[in-house]
Amino acid sequence: MNAPQAINRRFILARRPRGxxxxxxxxxxxxxxxxxxxxxxxxxxxxxxxxxxxxGRMNDVPSYVPPVALGEVMTGQTVSVVEASNVEGFEVxxxxxxxxxxxxYAVLDAKQVAKIDASIPRLSYALGVLGMPGLTxxxxxxxxxxxxxxxxxVVGAATGAVGSVVGQIAKIKGCRxxxxxxxAEKCDYAVRTLGFDACVDHRDAGLRExxxxxxxxxxxxxFENVGGATLAAVVPLLNIGARVPxxxxxxxxxxxxxxxxxxxxxxxLTQVLKKxxxxxxxxxxxxxxxxxxxxxxxxxxxxxxxxxxxxEVLDDLESAPQGLIGLxxxxxxxxxxxxxxxx
Amino acid sequence: MNAPQAINRRFILARRPRGxxxxxxxxxxxxxxxxxxxxxxxxxxxxxxxxxxxxGRMNDVPSYVPPVALGEVMTGQTVSVVEASNVEGFEVxxxxxxxxxxxxYAVLDAKQVAKIDASIPRLSYALGVLGMPGLTxxxxxxxxxxxxxxxxxVVGAATGAVGSVVGQIAKIKGCRxxxxxxxAEKCDYAVRTLGFDACVDHRDAGLRExxxxxxxxxxxxxFENVGGATLAAVVPLLNIGARVPxxxxxxxxxxxxxxxxxxxxxxxLTQVLKKxxxxxxxxxxxxxxxxxxxxxxxxxxxxxxxxxxxxEVLDDLESAPQGLIGLxxxxxxxxxxxxxxxx
Numbered sequence: 153m154n155a156p157q158a159i160n161r162r163f164i165l166a167r168r169p170r171g172x173x174x175x176x177x178x179x180x181x182x183x184x185x186x187x188x189x190x191x192x193x194x195x196x197x198x199x200x201x202x203x204x205x206x207x208g209r210m211n212d213v214p215s216y217v218p219p220v221a222l223g224e225v226m227t228g229q230t231v232s233v234v235e236a237s238n239v240e241g242f243e244v245x246x247x248x249x250x251x252x253x254x255x256x257y258a259v260l261d262a263k264q265v266a267k268i269d270a271s272i273p274r275l276s277y278a279l280g281v282l283g284m285p286g287l288t289x290x291x292x293x294x295x296x297x298x299x300x301x302x303x304x305x306v307v308g309a310a311t312g313a314v315g316s317v318v319g320q321i322a323k324i325k326g327c328r329x330x331x332x333x334x335x336a337e338k339c340d341y342a343v344r345t346l347g348f349d350a351c352v353d354h355r356d357a358g359l360r361e362x363x364x365x366x367x368x369x370x371x372x373x374x375f376e377n378v379g380g381a382t383l384a385a386v387v388p389l390l391n392i393g394a395r396v397p398x399x400x401x402x403x404x405x406x407x408x409x410x411x412x413x414x415x416x417x418x419x420x421l422t423q424v425l426k427k428x429x430x431x432x433x434x435x436x437x438x439x440x441x442x443x444x445x446x447x448x449x450x451x452x453x454x455x456x457x458x459x460x461x462x463x464e465v466l467d468d469l470e471s472a473p474q475g476l477i478g479l480x481x482x483x484x485x486x487x488x489x490x491x492x493x494x495x
Numbered sequence: 496m497n498a499p500q501a502i503n504r505r506f507i508l509a510r511r512p513r514g515x516x517x518x519x520x521x522x523x524x525x526x527x528x529x530x531x532x533x534x535x536x537x538x539x540x541x542x543x544x545x546x547x548x549x550x551g552r553m554n555d556v557p558s559y560v561p562p563v564a565l566g567e568v569m570t571g572q573t574v575s576v577v578e579a580s581n582v583e584g585f586e587v588x589x590x591x592x593x594x595x596x597x598x599x600y601a602v603l604d605a606k607q608v609a610k611i612d613a614s615i616p617r618l619s620y621a622l623g624v625l626g627m628p629g630l631t632x633x634x635x636x637x638x639x640x641x642x643x644x645x646x647x648x649v650v651g652a653a654t655g656a657v658g659s660v661v662g663q664i665a666k667i668k669g670c671r672x673x674x675x676x677x678x679a680e681k682c683d684y685a686v687r688t689l690g691f692d693a694c695v696d697h698r699d700a701g702l703r704e705x706x707x708x709x710x711x712x713x714x715x716x717x718f719e720n721v722g723g724a725t726l727a728a729v730v731p732l733l734n735i736g737a738r739v740p741x742x743x744x745x746x747x748x749x750x751x752x753x754x755x756x757x758x759x760x761x762x763x764l765t766q767v768l769k770k771x772x773x774x775x776x777x778x779x780x781x782x783x784x785x786x787x788x789x790x791x792x793x794x795x796x797x798x799x800x801x802x803x804x805x806x807e808v809l810d811d812l813e814s815a816p817q818g819l820i821g822l823x824x825x826x827x828x829x830x831x832x833x834x835x836x837x838x
Contacts (some may be wrong), residue, residue: 386511412756412758413758418753422747428775430773430775431775433766
């Protein structure tokens with residue numbers, strides 16, 4: 153496979169975006185395929201995951217991991233196949249998850265990859281419902297949100313990789329589940345296919361009223377992955393003792409300066425105080441010890457048909473930049489992945 | 496004592512303030528002393544507690560308890576003496592805590608009062624270090640903030656009824672403690688008398704730099720009781736996994752509209768996300784089950800001289816309105832109480 157003429161296409165970060173990224177922020181480079189040294193694996197990318205957090209890595213600000221450097225390959229989780237192995241226990245053809253980035257090939261140490269369980273329904277699920285986004289939904293909802301049967305759970309980006317799983321787990325736990333999504337088609341899908349009790353459109357001018365009507369007993373858990381107008385509509389409806397796991401703030405990722413107008417922080421914290429609300433940020437990396445529980449539960453729920461999962465698959469590595477730009481606009485419908493090689 | 500000519504002076508809420516309260520928002524009324532019915536006690540107020548939360552009760556907005564109605568007696572915790580008892584187990588002369596409000600006399604049911612332990616060092620301590628403010632500090636710091644030895648704890652209103660106790664408990668637990676207070680005299684007191692490691696002045700233009708210098712290892716617990724400029728200085732210094740018990744927001748209590756400028760909510764929540772911060776509002780009423788532990792610990796710490804406690808005592812009920820106005824401006828130095836009768 154790794155024929156002499158094979159090349160490694162890769163996208164590097166060419167420029168730090170201000171606001172929304174543009175295609176010019178990424179440069180496609182062509183390099184020779186690298187060679188695995190002792191103790192290393194040569195991996196070929198099958199699927200690349202596109203996720204909102206990638207926007208944060210394009211900024212030169214400290215976060216839980218360092219930003220992507222200018223000239224460096226864009227980061228990203230992949231499903232990859234072993235093309236050459238200098239590691240005992242790994243054979244050519246083995247399928248693994250790795251953070252191989254936006255490129256065709258990568259050389260990694262064995263400890264940087266994890267073999268994919270052969271029972272997986274589809275390979276790409278290792279980047280979604282059975283991977284990081286699924287675990288994110290699981291620990292954020294269950295361990296931080298701690299919903300009780302009969303409570304009302306609200307989740308934004310309701311048809312996305314994380315939101316769709318949050319809502320369906322909350323239904324399994326006996327909650328009333330209200331989604332927030334962009335557009336009638338997604339709202340329809342959240343209710344008819346995912347089984348949410350209601351879903352409101354964040355593009356509607358009447359978002360506040362619609363959300364209030366969908367949550368007649370207020371909101372006990374708000375799984376925060378969007379921020380923006382959704383958060384503003386949620387806050388007045390939070391009940392005493394509500395929990396707000398903060399997983400993402402995609403509506404704000406492209407902000408290059410703070411919104412003009414009034415400072416709503418006092419309003420937000422006054423609600424936190426009066427209603428004894430718990431707001432807690434979390435990062436999936438801190439919760440890997442829950443992986444076995446997650447994997448067992450999620451595999452069973454998928455098999456029983458209790459969790460539905462939708463993907464949007466882009467073809468070819470070169471569609472990745474536009475894919476990320478669209479993801480940040482909410483243009484995708486379901487978990488966004490890029491098929492880089494294979495079928 | 497309850498001579499025929501005795502009258503009950505009381506302050507009613509005459510008008511809802513916009514912004515800072517003014518003397519005209521309160522009206523002094525004179526009424527006959529009420530009479531205790533069956534199962535009731537006639538109480539005479541000895542000390543009235545003045546606390547920042549009272550500002551919130553003057554607004555017509557729902558909170559954890561209903562607001563004071565127009566024409567109703569201003570709410571407030573008191574140390575009171577039983578003047579007449581129709582309840583078995585209560586004798587004339589017994590000392591109790593009650594929510595008797597801003598008045599000389601009140602009639603309450605026995606279940607609305609609690610007898611004061613005879614071992615109390617000073618009667619007024621039942622409204623402060625051994626009462627609600629003390630318990631607030633104790634549960635907020637220990638149960639929500641959960642500081643570990645060696646961590647850095649920051650507390651605003653550092654010489655106030657709650658803040659001074661928070662900082663001293665944190666010192667007992669082996670933390671580095673940095674206070675924020677208004678003016679050099681208070682900062683001095685926090686360090687020299689209360690034993691804080693440092694205290695910075697929130698009136699200084701260089702607050703951010705001063706706080707950063709005082710917290711070389713960042714901030715692990717921020718006990719939030721002020722909001723405003725202090726919060727803005729704290730947020731960039733919060734460490735990964737920091738805890739922020741939200742107890743009060745006194746800098747914002749007099750806001751009648753949100754501050755103009757930019758909306759800092761995205762900034763705040765982005766920090767919460769990236770640093771996995773827990774922000775949790777709490778109200779002391781939800782934590783009464785901790786009263787026995789608190790009382791045991793605090794009594795011992797006082798006796799051992801490990802907790803210092805300062806009061807500012809105003810004389811006469813009629814000083815209460817100006818006292819509250821000054822409290823909201825930070826003019827008091829120590830726990831503010833009004834001596835209404837007795838010595």
